Amino acid sequence: xxxxxxxxxxxxxxxxxxxxxxxxxxxxxxxxxxxxxxxxxxxxxxxxxxxxxxxxxxxxxxxxxxxxxxxxxxxxxxxxxxxxxxxxxxxxxxxxxxxxxxxxxxxxxxxxxxxxxxxxxxxxxxxxxxxxxxxxxxxxxxxxxxxxxxxxxxxxxxxxxxxxxxxxxxxxxxxxxxxxxxxxxxxxxxxxxxxxxxxxxxxxxxxxxxxxxxxxxxxxxxxxxxxxxxxxxxxxxxxxxxxxxxxxxxxxxxxxxxxxxxxxxxxxxxxxxxxxxxxxxxxxxxxxxxxxxxxxxxxxxxxxxxxxxxxxxxxxxxxxxxxxxxxxxxxxxxxxxxxxxxxxxxxxxxxxxxxxxxxxxxxxxxxxxxxxxxxxxxxxxxxxxxxxxxxxxxxxxxxxxxxxxxxxxxxxxxxxxxxxxx
Amino acid sequence: xxxxxxxxxxxxxxxxxxxxxxxxxxxxxxxxxxxxxxxxxxxxxxxxxxxxxxxxxxxxxxxxxxxxxxxxxxxxxxxxxxxxxxxxxxxxxxxxxxxxxxxxxxxxxxxxxxxxxxxxxxxxxxxxxxxxxxxxxxxxxxxxxxxxxxxxxxxxxxxxxxxxxxxxxxxxxxxxxxxxxxxxxxxxxxxxxxxxxxxxxxxxxxxxxxxxxxxxxxxxxxxxxxxxxxxxxxxxxxxxxxxxxxxxxxxxxxxxxxxxxxxxxxxxxxxxxxxxxxxxxxxxxxxxxxxxxxxxxxxxxxxxxxxxxxxxxxxxxxxxxxxxxxxxxxxxxxxxxxxxxxxxxxxxxxxxxxxxxxxxxxxxxxxxxxxxxxxxxxxxxxxxxxxxxxxxxxxxxxxxxxxxxxxxxxxxxxxxxxxxxx
Numbered sequence: 001x002x003x004x005x006x007x008x009x010x011x012x013x014x015x016x017x018x019x020x021x022x023x024x025x026x027x028x029x030x031x032x033x034x035x036x037x038x039x040x041x042x043x044x045x046x047x048x049x050x051x052x053x054x055x056x057x058x059x060x061x062x063x064x065x066x067x068x069x070x071x072x073x074x075x076x077x078x079x080x081x082x083x084x085x086x087x088x089x090x091x092x093x094x095x096x097x098x099x100x101x102x103x104x105x106x107x108x109x110x111x112x113x114x115x116x117x118x119x120x121x122x123x124x125x126x127x128x129x130x131x132x133x134x135x136x137x138x139x140x141x142x143x144x145x146x147x148x149x150x151x152x153x154x155x156x157x158x159x160x161x162x163x164x165x166x167x168x169x170x171x172x173x174x175x176x177x178x179x180x181x182x183x184x185x186x187x188x189x190x191x192x193x194x195x196x197x198x199x200x201x202x203x204x205x206x207x208x209x210x211x212x213x214x215x216x217x218x219x220x221x222x223x224x225x226x227x228x229x230x231x232x233x234x235x236x237x238x239x240x241x242x243x244x245x246x247x248x249x250x251x252x253x254x255x256x257x258x259x260x261x262x263x264x265x266x267x268x269x270x271x272x273x274x275x276x277x278x279x280x281x282x283x284x285x286x287x288x289x290x291x292x293x294x295x296x297x298x299x300x301x302x303x304x305x306x307x308x309x310x311x312x313x314x315x316x317x318x319x320x321x322x323x324x325x326x327x328x329x330x331x332x333x334x335x336x337x338x339x340x341x342x343x344x345x346x347x348x349x350x351x352x353x354x355x356x357x358x359x360x361x362x363x364x365x366x367x368x369x370x371x372x373x374x375x376x377x378x379x380x381x382x383x384x385x386x387x388x389x390x391x392x393x394x395x396x397x398x399x400x401x402x403x404x405x406x407x408x409x410x411x412x413x414x415x416x417x418x419x420x421x422x
Numbered sequence: 423x424x425x426x427x428x429x430x431x432x433x434x435x436x437x438x439x440x441x442x443x444x445x446x447x448x449x450x451x452x453x454x455x456x457x458x459x460x461x462x463x464x465x466x467x468x469x470x471x472x473x474x475x476x477x478x479x480x481x482x483x484x485x486x487x488x489x490x491x492x493x494x495x496x497x498x499x500x501x502x503x504x505x506x507x508x509x510x511x512x513x514x515x516x517x518x519x520x521x522x523x524x525x526x527x528x529x530x531x532x533x534x535x536x537x538x539x540x541x542x543x544x545x546x547x548x549x550x551x552x553x554x555x556x557x558x559x560x561x562x563x564x565x566x567x568x569x570x571x572x573x574x575x576x577x578x579x580x581x582x583x584x585x586x587x588x589x590x591x592x593x594x595x596x597x598x599x600x601x602x603x604x605x606x607x608x609x610x611x612x613x614x615x616x617x618x619x620x621x622x623x624x625x626x627x628x629x630x631x632x633x634x635x636x637x638x639x640x641x642x643x644x645x646x647x648x649x650x651x652x653x654x655x656x657x658x659x660x661x662x663x664x665x666x667x668x669x670x671x672x673x674x675x676x677x678x679x680x681x682x683x684x685x686x687x688x689x690x691x692x693x694x695x696x697x698x699x700x701x702x703x704x705x706x707x708x709x710x711x712x713x714x715x716x717x718x719x720x721x722x723x724x725x726x727x728x729x730x731x732x733x734x735x736x737x738x739x740x741x742x743x744x745x746x747x748x749x750x751x752x753x754x755x756x757x758x759x760x761x762x763x764x765x766x767x768x769x770x771x772x773x774x775x776x777x778x779x780x781x782x783x784x785x786x787x788x789x790x791x792x793x794x795x796x797x798x799x800x801x802x803x804x805x806x807x808x809x810x811x812x813x814x815x816x817x818x819x820x821x822x823x824x825x826x827x828x829x830x831x832x833x834x835x836x837x838x839x840x841x842x843x844x
Contacts, residue, residue, distance in 0.1 A: 018522035024707060027712075058512055062512050084493065086463070088488070090794065092449060100441050101436065117688060127581070131581045151550065154706050159553045163588035167585070272442075280442035283580050284578035289487070
């Protein structure tokens with residue numbers, strides 16, 4: 001069952017010479033099992049092929065962007081038709097207005113939109129809008145929550161200075177008392193509360209937002225004039241056809257979007273309520289490619305699919321089937337699988353697995369069988385997946401659980417995960 | 423000669439409702455003459471059409487990205503062929519390695535590359551790399567130089583806090599004594615000197631880099647261990663087939679790239695010398711679309727064109743023709759035109775024009791004649807322009823200078839430019 005990997009190894013060797021560390025960022029495989037491919041060659045629908053031509057059913061979906069399938073014909077046709085007319089030009093096209101209208105129509109709390117490229121652009125603009133609006137400095141963040149890779153929010157300190165995180169107060173997600181204490185520390189200087197739509201931190205179980213926590217965040221903002229920001233870059237459109245917190249009835253003032261809003265074409269967005277409009281217009285935020293038209297055409301086609309199909313119910317049904325089927329098979333093999341998060345964004349961890357040796361073994365066994373799962377990051381379902389795909393994943397898991405069970409007592413420590421147990 | 427603008431006006435009205443201020447960033451026309459279009463519909467070669475179908479010869483080239491012509495057939499074919507294979511996936515393709523190899527082969531100071539999306543991403547990563555490398559904090563910047571729209575470097579304060587600019591010491595571009603004084607202030611805490619490849623600030627005459635200044639920057643970095651950064655996002659590939667400072671024989675440790683490196687497809691880059699490699703690998707820098715393959719295919723096709731054609735000599739010849747022709751025609755009409763910057767990136771200002779009323783008048787007169795020039799920002803030539811295009815611009819300028827001369831004594835103040843004279 002060994003899959004060829006000579007092209008991947010050759011590319012890694014060449015990359016080592018011309019890219020620091022051979023790769024960087026969230027798509028580096030440095031913290032994944034050794035047999036995971038670093039380089040890919042093709043994607044179609046729910047499937048990927050690595051550089052050596054090995055096919056896999058992909059449960060990472062490009063870390064989110066793939067919502068309707070890689071290379072979706074209609075969305076890519078909208079993109080390429082606009083590309084032939086004009087993409088990055090000396091100004092925007094009317095599509096930018098159409099897209100702002102379409103997004104504010106779909107996202108109920110939003111009255112306006114600003115488009116950018118990275119998710120980090122959108123979260124930074126949310127921070128700046130809140131500070132411009134309130135003319136205050138302090139922002140409350142939840143410990144361990146990911147809001148991007150900019151110095152103000154990145155968790156790794158290399159290259160940052162202490163001042164990059166000035167004005168930040170941390171709380172524990174879903175802990176009302178902790179949120180109140182943070183607001184107490186902020187006093188009359190609170191500019192914003194940032195919230196992930198759910199607890200989707202890496203390495204730990206996911207958690208749905210507690211209604212009490214979300215309401216308390218809204219209440220503190222209403223009382224102080226601070227802005228409530230829901231960072232929907234990762235979860236957006238996989239929880240609701242709206243801001244993810246619409247499911248629990250709490251409306252933010254600002255929300256941030258990216259990844260799947262154009263099915264993988266590069267665009268992100270800050271959406272806001274009227275209260276923040278005057279502040280947003282004072283920002284100087286821009287980028288060389290922010291006004292490019294082709295990704296906006298793709299986003300319009302994606303939003304049409306969001307509005308007019310049952311994609312959400314479909315991926316929820318797939319996710320339920322996957323969750324139930326995995327629980328059943330894991331139990332049948334006596335393996336302590338722990339699934340968390342929304343069924344459309346599952347995370348798999350194992351009981352008694354502090355250095356993830358079981359997770360790494362399971363991932364490798366799945367990959368041998370043509371299914372790509374992640375051992376410590378939430379995954380993503382896409383609407384191009386079918387019930388037959390889920391059954392393929394369940395069959396692979398059945399064999400992978402058996403293989404894990406057989407090796408369970410003899411698994412070697414995972415040295416690259418030692419930071420988790422230090 | 424009035425050009426239709428009803429569609430532009432209608433789009434502006436709709437935009438006002440759903441985009442803060444109707445538009446934001448560098449492509450907002452807020453600081454341009456009233457008759458400049460905000461919205462465009464099409465681009466091809468060196469030409470743009472606005473939302474109302476008015477054609478124009480475009481000397482902004484998307485603020486830089488358009489180096490080989492809008493919708494270049496070969497570059498876009500490379501892009502769309504890769505798009506059909508896979509773009510944003512769960513990992514990069516081998517094209518990322520090829521592109522790092524190609525860029526480090528073309529840019530002589532560079533041993534490694536990291537790719538990102540915005541120019542601002544690349545300059546921020548340069549800052550972080552320098553701080554990680556030196557474990558020091560202070561950076562020297564030139565007053566008024568643009569290095570992006572992030573809080574650490576943005577010139578407008580809305581939404582930023584004082585700490586965003588912690589550790590910065592300012593100097594005057596091309597002023598050796600000022601640079602030495604800044605280094606004195608930095609003392610033993612210097613992490614980096616940032617330099618634009620030329621003085622290309624808005625609203626003022628451009629200036630070539632002084633050799634003494636560039637050498638002094640290199641010398642200070644060599645003496646202190648700080649990193650020298652040349653920010654080539656704007657000027658890159660329009661000055662040299664290499665880092666722009668290769669023309670004056672000064673090699674930086676880091677250079678930043680964007681805009682035209684994939685002829686408008688979204689990708690930017692940080693390039694570095696070996697000395698900074700270990701620091702760069704410690705950064706956590708990433709983005710949802712940074713590893714996408716299609717812009718990398720476009721960048722490879724663009725670099726091939728850079729290496730294998732005389733595009734640079736061609737745009738230099740066009741630029742010389744434009745500069746000489748404009749000087750001759752301006753003089754013929756007794757108009758005090760001041761041209762500055764490299765001929766491939768010209769800036770037009772007028773004598774005795776503190777609120778730009780002459781520049782605005784000239785711009786509007788050119789636009790009436792189908793030529794888009796900018797009244798206060800450097801412009802860009804592209805290789806799709808022909809000598810006939812330059813002659814068209816010169817004919818338009820001849821008439822525009824005449825019209826300017828006729829109105830010169832009666833031009834109204836430009837209220838939106840009053841900040842320049844405050």
